[in-house]
Amino acid sequence: MAENILEIRNLRFSFRTYGGIVQSVRDVSFEVREGEILGIVGESGCGKSVTSQCILRLNPEPPGFFAGGSIKYRGEEITAKSDREMRKIRGVEIGFIFQDPMTSLNPTMTVGKQIEEVFVGRGGLSRREVKKRALEILRLVGINEPERRYKQYPHELSGGMKQRVMIAIALVGKPSIIIADEPTTSLDVTIEAQILDLLKGLRDAMGLTYLFIAHDLSVVKYISDRVIVMYLGTVVEFSDTEELYTNPLHPYTQVLLSSIPVADPRQAREKKRIMIQGEIPSPINPKDCCRFAERCPYATDACKSSLPPLRELKPGHFVACHRAGEAGI
Numbered sequence: 001m002a003e004n005i006l007e008i009r010n011l012r013f014s015f016r017t018y019g020g021i022v023q024s025v026r027d028v029s030f031e032v033r034e035g036e037i038l039g040i041v042g043e044s045g046c047g048k049s050v051t052s053q054c055i056l057r058l059n060p061e062p063p064g065f066f067a068g069g070s071i072k073y074r075g076e077e078i079t080a081k082s083d084r085e086m087r088k089i090r091g092v093e094i095g096f097i098f099q100d101p102m103t104s105l106n107p108t109m110t111v112g113k114q115i116e117e118v119f120v121g122r123g124g125l126s127r128r129e130v131k132k133r134a135l136e137i138l139r140l141v142g143i144n145e146p147e148r149r150y151k152q153y154p155h156e157l158s159g160g161m162k163q164r165v166m167i168a169i170a171l172v173g174k175p176s177i178i179i180a181d182e183p184t185t186s187l188d189v190t191i192e193a194q195i196l197d198l199l200k201g202l203r204d205a206m207g208l209t210y211l212f213i214a215h216d217l218s219v220v221k222y223i224s225d226r227v228i229v230m231y232l233g234t235v236v237e238f239s240d241t242e243e244l245y246t247n248p249l250h251p252y253t254q255v256l257l258s259s260i261p262v263a264d265p266r267q268a269r270e271k272k273r274i275m276i277q278g279e280i281p282s283p284i285n286p287k288d289c290c291r292f293a294e295r296c297p298y299a300t301d302a303c304k305s306s307l308p309p310l311r312e313l314k315p316g317h318f319v320a321c322h323r324a325g326e327a328g329i
């Protein structure tokens, strides 16, 4: 069995706001195994980004604060690290790629210089060597004519090309895990597919591990070995990808999957479309019950009065639902 690179246990992270305390992450537990691509999926606002930023300690603290739990990176407690210690981990041990490459890249600096800056920060290389490495890494992320791209500014590149540069920058520090938060969300579908294939290929070639976040279920299905489904700051389901997509156990996952369009019209007719009522409730001062109860067609009194724990209903398949596994659900 592969080693766990990250172990997250009962993580709670909240923000103090004028409206009250926003409980963005409530009792989240999972581990990331060496070499895997672990996907996190869920609607906007469910806590995917805050969870991943906890691992990098990039949430603003204050107003954000850890309200409980632990994050262990190769056995070391992340929640106890100082800013200085985190600077040695970020980008070097744990890399990251975010959604919008335009805001993450420096518009006033050439692509080459931005990549080289990371090498220079690591020290010990001559200028020639640094340039050679920067060109190598541009080639590695599938950028043709690296010599030309090296001299260009971010605005001269297409969206897909900019995201490749971001991936290149993330790779320079040789991190053992990369957190990718919606890295393809702002791209066209064909470019998105190319970037997903690039990330997969790099994982295989370099033995990388990813925590891959997206709100698009088909994207997460395509790239992930295992998938976590989040709803309002909690993990509602966690399993191998194939198993999760063929046997979703949580009513919320079933709703999400029933809304993916299917290419085959025969399947579309057979597929049960589940409709849910209501809006996503507010994460401010949430009730201590199942977060999905208000919108769930199967909710009982128990669901509205107690928080269901994550339980292993089948080997490796976890679900946080009082009623999952009952006939007809």
Ligand SMILES: Nc1ncnc2c1ncn2[C@@H]1O[C@H](COP(=O)(O)OP(=O)(O)O)[C@@H](O)[C@H]1O
Binding pocket: 015, 017, 022, 023, 024, 042, 043, 044, 045, 046, 047, 048, 049, 050, 051, 060, 063, 283
């Ligand atoms: N700096 C902040 N201050 C207050 N609330 C925040 C802050 N950052 C995130 N949140 C809240 O935390 C919740 C989770 O947000 P986020 O993790 O960004 O969602 P996702 O990435 O799944 O779309 C949301 O309700 C969001 O409004």
Ligand SMILES: [Mg+2]
Binding pocket: 048, 049, 050, 181
């Ligand atoms: Mg997000």
